[in-house]
Amino acid sequence: MVRMGLIFIIIANFFWALELILVRKYFPTQSPLLVSAITCVMASLFYAPVFFIYKHSFTGKEWIILAVLALTSWFLGQIFYVSGIQKSPNAFLATLATLTMPVCAIIMGMIFLKEPFTLKAVAGGVLMVAGFLVVSL
Numbered sequence: 001m002v003r004m005g006l007i008f009i010i011i012a013n014f015f016w017a018l019e020l021i022l023v024r025k026y027f028p029t030q031s032p033l034l035v036s037a038i039t040c041v042m043a044s045l046f047y048a049p050v051f052f053i054y055k056h057s058f059t060g061k062e063w064i065i066l067a068v069l070a071l072t073s074w075f076l077g078q079i080f081y082v083s084g085i086q087k088s089p090n091a092f093l094a095t096l097a098t099l100t101m102p103v104c105a106i107i108m109g110m111i112f113l114k115e116p117f118t119l120k121a122v123a124g125g126v127l128m129v130a131g132f133l134v135v136s137l
Contacts, residue, residue, distance in 0.1 A: 019085075020094055020095060024086070024091055028086055032079050032082040036075070036082050040074060040075075040078065097132070099131075102125075106124070
């Protein structure tokens with residue numbers, strides 16, 4: 001089961017890399033807000049059948065959490081991602097910048113999920129940032 005999760009993550013990374021190439025090649029000067037909005041609306045059309053297949057009701061607290069998730073991940077994250085793709089000097093550096101996400105996840109996991117502050121996590125974060133800096137220079 002763990003292997004399938006890793007395979008799904010690799011597949012997702014492939015599609016995000018494809019997004020990077022498509023935005024950089026076909027939409028280098030359009031507004032990041034417009035590009036993000038159009039892609040999110042079009043993606044929503046693919047999600048629409050889920051509402052009819054899964055009949056799940058959410059509590060008020062879950063709706064609030066989903067709204068925060070939509071605002072941060074799908075709205076703000078996408079806008080900054082598209083802006084970064086458009087403004088980066090090349091696709092290679094834009095791809096490298098996405099490698100900082102694990103460092104952010106480690107820090108946020110420690111803050112919000114109370115995950116342990118381990119030497120291994122700190123060393124991994126330092127190595128990721130150092131590697132990013134070495135390759136981007």
